[in-house]
Amino acid sequence: MVSKEKRIEFKKGAFREELNKDAEKIMNVAEYVSINNKALLDFAKNNAFSKVSLPKWDLPVFPEKANKATISFIILGNTQNFAFTDFITKQKYVAEYKGSDYVGAMGMWASIKKAIERGVPLLDGEFLSTISYKELEEIYNSKSKIPMLQERLDILNEVGNVLCKKYDGKFYNILKGYELGKEMMFDNGKGFVELLVSDFPSFRDESDYKEIKIKFDKRAQLTAAMTFEKFLGLGKNIFKQGEEEKLSVFADYELPKVLNSIGILNYNESLSNDINNGVLLKSGSKEEVELRAATILAADRIEEEIKRFNKSSKINQLGIDYLLWSAGRQIKTANHHLTITTAY
Numbered sequence: 001m002v003s004k005e006k007r008i009e010f011k012k013g014a015f016r017e018e019l020n021k022d023a024e025k026i027m028n029v030a031e032y033v034s035i036n037n038k039a040l041l042d043f044a045k046n047n048a049f050s051k052v053s054l055p056k057w058d059l060p061v062f063p064e065k066a067n068k069a070t071i072s073f074i075i076l077g078n079t080q081n082f083a084f085t086d087f088i089t090k091q092k093y094v095a096e097y098k099g100s101d102y103v104g105a106m107g108m109w110a111s112i113k114k115a116i117e118r119g120v121p122l123l124d125g126e127f128l129s130t131i132s133y134k135e136l137e138e139i140y141n142s143k144s145k146i147p148m149l150q151e152r153l154d155i156l157n158e159v160g161n162v163l164c165k166k167y168d169g170k171f172y173n174i175l176k177g178y179e180l181g182k183e184m185m186f187d188n189g190k191g192f193v194e195l196l197v198s199d200f201p202s203f204r205d206e207s208d209y210k211e212i213k214i215k216f217d218k219r220a221q222l223t224a225a226m227t228f229e230k231f232l233g234l235g236k237n238i239f240k241q242g243e244e245e246k247l248s249v250f251a252d253y254e255l256p257k258v259l260n261s262i263g264i265l266n267y268n269e270s271l272s273n274d275i276n277n278g279v280l281l282k283s284g285s286k287e288e289v290e291l292r293a294a295t296i297l298a299a300d301r302i303e304e305e306i307k308r309f310n311k312s313s314k315i316n317q318l319g320i321d322y323l324l325w326s327a328g329r330q331i332k333t334a335n336h337h338l339t340i341t342t343a344y
């Protein structure tokens, strides 16, 4: 007979298992960040019976239908889904779309939707492989300037080239056969998340911490999650049942902010001062990797604890992510950490 512990492990899949293990190794020797078990248990207990919904990605900045063009749009946006706070002014990117202002990541989605609607062929690999700085600047030009424009451009050029070489110039071809209920996120190297990371260097999101290599793959996992949730919101499952259980939370700058605010992540004095004062944390620094590793581990433990308190809970990391993310929107006072990176 398979024990309950084993069953949970099996459902997580190899990627998430490895990520959790590496996060745990890092947190065992961490210097700047620690997890407060009491706060974690309290949070799990208080949320064990909460009704958790998943995002439907139905704001006007997203396409309305569940089809191939929507899949392409979601992948395109996730090539650009990082760094929305200006590193000097600390202001968030703001873009206007159909009379409303969209802030941060939503501003980015607004700008690419607006460009596609006025005929810029942003879903076409060939166009992306040669899109220029000026053209991209024009696309993002709105109420403020988007950070890291050159990096965004380099990524689009790279992605365009790979699409032309391997995917007939089309994003949606990365999702093999477009067969409802059949697609895999992880499939021995051939799943959707795995192909994004292996074929597109800019999706690779890994860090070295002492001798530990940890793969967060935030943008690649978020691409799969958004695709899953967008389709689900319209009553369709594009992926094979259970694939979503293999995803971790998305290790960005928002989740550690929330986890710290509710006492689950504790920072030492120097890290706490740096974040409060808006000091940049170097990409790949111990501080930055610990923040991300702690986020992954804490979210995984919250799921385990919720399931201990509520044996019939079906919550997974997508639910935990949305629970924390939504909590973050209410926290207006705390700073998130600032790192110059294309990962998140």
Ligand SMILES: Nc1nc2c(c(CN[C@H]3C=C[C@H](O)[C@@H]3O)cn2[C@@H]2O[C@H](COP(=O)(O)O)[C@@H](O)[C@H]2O)c(=O)[nH]1
Residues within 6 Å of the ligand: 055, 056, 057, 081, 082, 083, 084, 085, 092, 103, 104, 105, 106, 249, 250, 251, 252, 253, 254, 255, 321, 322, 325, 344
């Ligand atoms: N873990 C996690 N990270 C998420 C999201 C979302 C989108 N949530 C929407 C989904 C439905 C609702 O309507 C929400 O609004 C964005 N991010 C990441 O945060 C950063 C941007 O932050 P800011 O500058 O403030 O926009 C950036 O790295 C972005 O990729 C999430 O759900 N989980």
